[in-house]
Amino acid sequence: MSSKKRAVGPAEAVTAASIAHRFYIRGHSKLEIAGEFGISRFKVARILDTARETGLVRVEFELPVPVDLALSDELRSAYGLDRALVLERAASQGDRPEVRRRIGKLAAQLLTEIVTTGDVIGLSWARSVNVMTEEIQQLAHCPVVQLCGVQAGMDMRDRSVETVRRVASVSGGDAYPIYGPLVLPDRRTTEILRNQPGIAETFGRFRDLTKAVVSIGAWRPGESTVYDALDETERAAIAARGAQGEIAARLFDADGNALSTGLAHHVLAISTEDLQRIPEVIALGYSAPKAEAIDAVLRSGTVSTLITDTNAAEPLLTLAAKHTP
Template identity: 40%
Template sequence: MFAHLTAAEEALVPDVDDPELLREVSVDFYLDGRSKVEIAKERGLSRFQVARMLNTARDLGIVRIEISTPAHLDNSTGSALAQALGVREVIVSSGGSSTSPRDALARAVARTLVDRAKPQMTIGVSWSRTIELAAAHIEHLPPCDVVQLVGAQPVEGSGNSLEMIQRFKSLPGVRTWPIWAPLVVQDEATAAGLRAQPQIARALERADQLDIAVVAVGGWSSESSTVYSNVSRSDIADAAAAGAVGECSGRLFDDAGRLVPTPLDGRIVGVGLDQLRRTPEVIISAHGAAAARAVRAAVRGGIGSTLVLDPAAAGALTEILRAESAAVSVD
């Protein structure tokens, strides 16, 4: 091929089978994003030689190409949980090393809501640290109504539902129905007076017409519920005595997903569990293993058609279902 070249010139011709050159060309193409034409011009090769070298590098194992399902789509655990629970879908979030578990969960919640939202829907949004993060990841929704489902619950290091509803209001084509009140107030009379305020009353009435709701479910503990840490010891004792295992939008429920009647319930300004049960699609977000028992109870109580869980919540829920299955087998 190079018979017309002098010995000195031939010594300068690249050895297209040299493993080191194959590696360098592969780095240029696959990692640095350079075109075959650019590589050929710089290294004194033809474009066809570069193409052959890239093929050779793959054949020799210098280049190994791996195609895998993105982590947030690899949902075999979710599929098994959905089948066992009898819900529409269970999505288990996953992120890279640079993403916190809560942020990965929030991104999954945001994707799920955007995927399910359709024009002219009425969408209810509760508040939690995860849902607040999810709202920040939503850049567009179809023209729709977004209803705030609970009053504000300030938490150190986070915003609250009032700030979050303003985020939705900034999206083109979205009309919001805010609740300008705290989630938990001092007494039942104050709560009743706030719920009767025209703007708040309209928002809570609108919650009877939801197409989709996005809510958080947590275990009734300081680890899993932001409400738990913002009520009195008397409220906590009353809830424990009544059998509370979980909390959703300030409402407490037992292992069967039934509302737990305590004085706290009368002081909540927010959506009721019955309103959520009547909603065709309820997306539940749950973070951490401590939320798993509450998620199981919520599903038993008819709250939740789609679950978005972080790996810790999904793992703990899997263990709960295994224990239930083993108990049935023994019986």
């Protein structure tokens, strides 16, 4: 089949251009154009179709952010998300810190756009979430709640308490930090700390959350907020239970089922039930090695918005297709 465009004579081209200009630029309806040219509105529609087919009219999208529109839409549809934002291919290249910076910046732009004064925002610490908070320049006045305790080994500026305070200072809302470590030695210590007045106040705000920003981790070294804080025996035991993905210190298996493990009793973090009640959960997850973890978390139904890169989006579409009945 020939791919050549049909030749258009000058008279036909001028008529089509005049009609297209009225429709696309001046905003006239097909009915109005039909009356002006003395033809039917069906013929106007055919002329507009021909104008696009012959290249007389070209439709272009110039997004103000580096997002791959087609991949974003495919991913949103494949997982039934409210929203998916996939960094375009060029922006997905480079070393991990640079891709993380771009993911964080995109998340900051989204949060600035969608947060209102009626919201209560929850933040779980992660490097990408931390970058996001540094990129936020303005935000509607609202409370900001810490979802998890402090991860050991972090510089003070990078700790979740400071992350929450930075966002609250931009919005002008109250900050609800958790002054306690993420992972604790046993259940009794965890319960004692949860009942401390400041921490109990923060936990009491979990039921009010309307939006949350979390990072998706994989159950392996360097890819999870809690994996490296546990001893090898506990890591292996949790892996044997099928842990695949993690958000806010809560684990999910490959089918998206929330895992009940001993870990739940010695972390200072929002519960899976409270997390899944939040109307809008924005998850940051990127890079090809994390694709299976991202797939697991998305299949849980906890996440409504995913921000990712093409390196993860492409294998995610393959994984989603495998699960399609």
